[in-house]
Structure formats: C-alpha cells, structure tokens
Amino acid sequence: MKTIFFGTPQFAVPCLERLLNHPEFDVVGVVTQPDKRRGRGNKVTFSPVKALALEYQLPVWQPQRVKKDIPTLTQLQQAMADVFVVVAYGQILSQEILDMPRLGCVNVHGSILPQYRGAAPIQWCLYHGETETGITTMLMDAGMDTGAMLLKANTPIGLFDNAQQLAQTLTDLGADLLIETLLKLESQEIQPIPQDESQATYAPLIQKSDYVIDWSRAAIDLHNQIRGFIPNCVTSFRDKSLKIIVTAPLSTAYLSQLPPELSISEPEFSSFVANPGLPGEIISIIKGIGPVVQTGQGWLLLREVQLAGKPVQSAWDVVNGMRLAVGEVLGNG
Numbered sequence: 001m002k003t004i005f006f007g008t009p010q011f012a013v014p015c016l017e018r019l020l021n022h023p024e025f026d027v028v029g030v031v032t033q034p035d036k037r038r039g040r041g042n043k044v045t046f047s048p049v050k051a052l053a054l055e056y057q058l059p060v061w062q063p064q065r066v067k068k069d070i071p072t073l074t075q076l077q078q079a080m081a082d083v084f085v086v087v088a089y090g091q092i093l094s095q096e097i098l099d100m101p102r103l104g105c106v107n108v109h110g111s112i113l114p115q116y117r118g119a120a121p122i123q124w125c126l127y128h129g130e131t132e133t134g135i136t137t138m139l140m141d142a143g144m145d146t147g148a149m150l151l152k153a154n155t156p157i158g159l160f161d162n163a164q165q166l167a168q169t170l171t172d173l174g175a176d177l178l179i180e181t182l183l184k185l186e187s188q189e190i191q192p193i194p195q196d197e198s199q200a201t202y203a204p205l206i207q208k209s210d211y212v213i214d215w216s217r218a219a220i221d222l223h224n225q226i227r228g229f230i231p232n233c234v235t236s237f238r239d240k241s242l243k244i245i246v247t248a249p250l251s252t253a254y255l256s257q258l259p260p261e262l263s264i265s266e267p268e269f270s271s272f273v274a275n276p277g278l279p280g281e282i283i284s285i286i287k288g289i290g291p292v293v294q295t296g297q298g299w300l301l302l303r304e305v306q307l308a309g310k311p312v313q314s315a316w317d318v319v320n321g322m323r324l325a326v327g328e329v330l331g332n333g
Helices: 010-020 048-055 070-079 121-127 163-186 219-228 252-257 266-274 315-322
Strands: 002-007 026-031 036-038 043-045 083-087 105-109 132-139 149-156 234-237 240-249 282-286 290-294 299-307
Touching: 002 010, 002 048, 002 070, 010 026, 010 048, 010 083, 010 163, 026 048, 026 070, 083 163, 105 163, 121 132, 121 163, 121 219, 132 163, 149 163, 219 240, 219 299, 266 282, 282 299, 290 315, 299 315
Parallel strands: 002 026, 002 083, 083 105
Antiparallel strands: 036 043, 105 132, 132 149, 234 240, 240 299, 282 290, 290 299
16 A cells, blocks of 8 residues: 655654554655754754654655645655555645545544544643543544544553653554554445534643643642643742652542552541641652642642752652752742
8 A cells, every 4th residue: 555654753653663564555755844953952853753764765755834835745646645644743734635645644643533633632631631542543634633533442541641651552552553444444344434523622732831830729630730741840949940740649539549659648648638738838748759739629749850950850859859848838830
C-alpha cells in the first residue's frame, strides 16, 4: 500500500516505525513541520518524525503551510498514494489534500472520539479525571477531528498515570490499531461510523494560565491538573516559582489507592482532619516523602518538585535543603 505519512512529535514515531517495518506498506514520503530553533544554543532541531525519516532516507517535505505550498501539493498529487496517514501533524489539511489518496486520509487520534477532539486530548482527559481513554482511527474530513470513525481501542487510566506515561501507552496502542485499520480498510472490512455530534467534547491548545495552581481547588483536581500538564504546573514559594511535578491526593476517597510507599497511618490522617490549614499551607511533613499541603478540599502530598533553575528533586530533599516548616504557605502561581 503506497503511503505518505504526516506527523511531527514523538507521539507519531511508533506509527511511522510500524509502517516502515511492515511488508504491506511502502512509505514513499513524509510531511512534517518545519525545523525549529530550540534551547540555549538556539540550534536548529528536527522533529522526531523527520529524524526517523532521514534514517530511512525518505523524502521529507516541510512546508510552512501545506495547503498553500504549491510545490508540496504538486509532489503529493504526483505520488499517487493509496493512503495518507496523519498522526499529530499539527496543520489542518485542505479538502484538496484529503481528496488525493485513493483510500483517503486516515488519522490516529489520542482519545475515544467524539470526546476530546483537538490538540491536547491526553492532557485534558487527565485534567478532567477520566478513568479510561484510548485511540480512535478515522477517515479525515475538513473539520477538527470530526471524520467518520474506523476502529477504537480503549485503555484504563490509573490514578497516578501522567500525560507522559499515558502518551507512551497510547502511541503503542495507536501503532497497532493503525496497521489493523489500514489492512481492513483496503479489504473493505470496515464500515466508517459517523460521530455523534451531541457527544463531542474538546481538548484545546494548553495556555500558560492553565499551568497556574490555585490551592483553593480540591486536592484531586490539583493532582489531575499537575499530572495532566506535567512538568509545567507552577506555584510560588518564598517569592520564587516552584514547579510541582508529582503529587498524591490524600482525600479520604483516594487513600485506598495509594501505593505502599505512600501509606498514611490512621493517626497521621486524623491529625490532618483535626488541624486544617488555609489553602496552600503546609500542614504536615511526612518523613522521607515530603510536605502535605492543605487545599480547598482535602490534602495534597508533594512528591517531586522543581525549584527555579534547578533539576527536578524529591520533595523530601527540598524539605531538608530549604528547611521547610509546617505553617509555611505556597502561593497561587
């Protein structure tokens, strides 16, 4: 099956790898976002998809706007591909492009559509505390993740899964589902199913303001925000920014789900209940683990944090290094 692959980040790499190593597919080119300058040295950096494509000596096209780039459009048309595969490419495809391949354009999306359409489905499903997500393959149309669905694969979400871990689970799941989808599409074993618009939800681009921690929110909500937007959620401490990387909610409903190394004794938990603090206040320090912060509802145990200009550290190391004390208060953002 003659294939052109559209993709950019690491999330797309396993899908491209699976296509390249499968005898039924001939990847004749890759379309990815333009190179960017990153880091302190301002060095030009390839996308992960481009790096893999170059390893396989594939043609790579990097238009600033693919639907307006005449040379790229001409080459895509001349390729006479059977299918275009699109995985986290990062640009909207025009109807002209969607109509080019014989079987259409197949997208691998990181949610159970029609839920969490958009740019950041993994992050927002964690933010909202979902306990299940998955991958949907679909035939693309001109809308934002609105095309007819082909196949789905579900996976559970654990209380301590974060966006990085969930992305790895989904990218492997997506690579398997992609191959199954393409083979069944070619053999006409799939009937595309229109999405139910009444069930649609959205996962927009994440804004800087989404990273700000508001300690008046419930512990579970803050935990979900922090693991969903890892490693960017920020509070303030002693007039400096402090990123919160890993947490555990200590609200009553979640104590049974804590891993053994975070087990909280009944007397210890009773002391939290008996001595509540203000939102953001450190009300206890658990030896060997880290501080417990009062929230608007319940308590949040800090496990890993990052001080400005420092590497990620265990919260216990920061307790010792900065001599954190019960009664100190973390600010909002």
